Amino acid sequence: MSESPRRLSAMDRLVERLCRLPGIGRRSAQRIVYHLLQSDPQEATELAEAIRAFRVNLRACxxxxxxxxxxxxxxxDDPxxxxxxxxxxxQPGDITALETTGQYRGLYHVLxxxxxxxxxxGPGDLNIDALLQRIDQGRIKEVILxxxxxxxxDGTALYLVQQLTRTGVKVTRLARGLPTGATLDIVSKAVLGDAIQGRQAMR
Ligand SMILES: [Zn+2]
Known part of the structure; x- marks a missing residue:
């Protein structure tokens, strides 16, 4: 079915773009657009520039x-x-949380x-191939899940244990002092520090 592309007004185009962002429905998108319409034009310019600079300057390691x-x-890069x-x-936010504990001096891998x-x-949607390639380089001795x-x-950790078996590296999991259902970025520094120190072997 070929439909000729609809010509959208600048406003419809912005609403359409905003709707593609996670957590933003059409109503929220319209509220943002009306807000920008009523505020100083400079605000819209600065928002556009902040998005542009973020995307140009930030990348995945x-x-x-x-x-x-x-x-x-x-x-x-830290020797x-x-x-x-x-x-x-x-996710990257987990690194921020783990770094505040000061209890971990190794490297990370973000899925x-x-x-x-x-x-x-599925596995193909996560950064798992790069993890296996890193381990195949031979320098890694322990992988903490x-x-x-x-x-x-937990399902992801089990999948990774299966994938890592052939590599021969030691595989551990952060200790279960972590409250079930919690995300790393909200648990306290002390609990997270204990979880690192008390990590347990997975195989
Ligand atoms: Zn890095």
């Missing part, structure tokens, strides 16, 4: 997948960190999500 302005990111230990997390069959998120203590986080 080619090694760990963390969001960074330089590649490799400052963590991967004082333990390059033989990898902590696998779901950019978790396995979620119901939402159609830091996916969230939710059913999807």
């Amino acid at each position: 080619s090694q760990c997948g963390n969001v960074t302005e330089s590649d490799p990111c400052p963590l991967c 004082r960190r333990d390059h033989a230990t990898l902590l696998v997390v779901e 950019m999500g978790r396995l979620s069959p119901l939402d159609g998120v 830091g996916t969230h203590p939710t059913s999807e986080g």
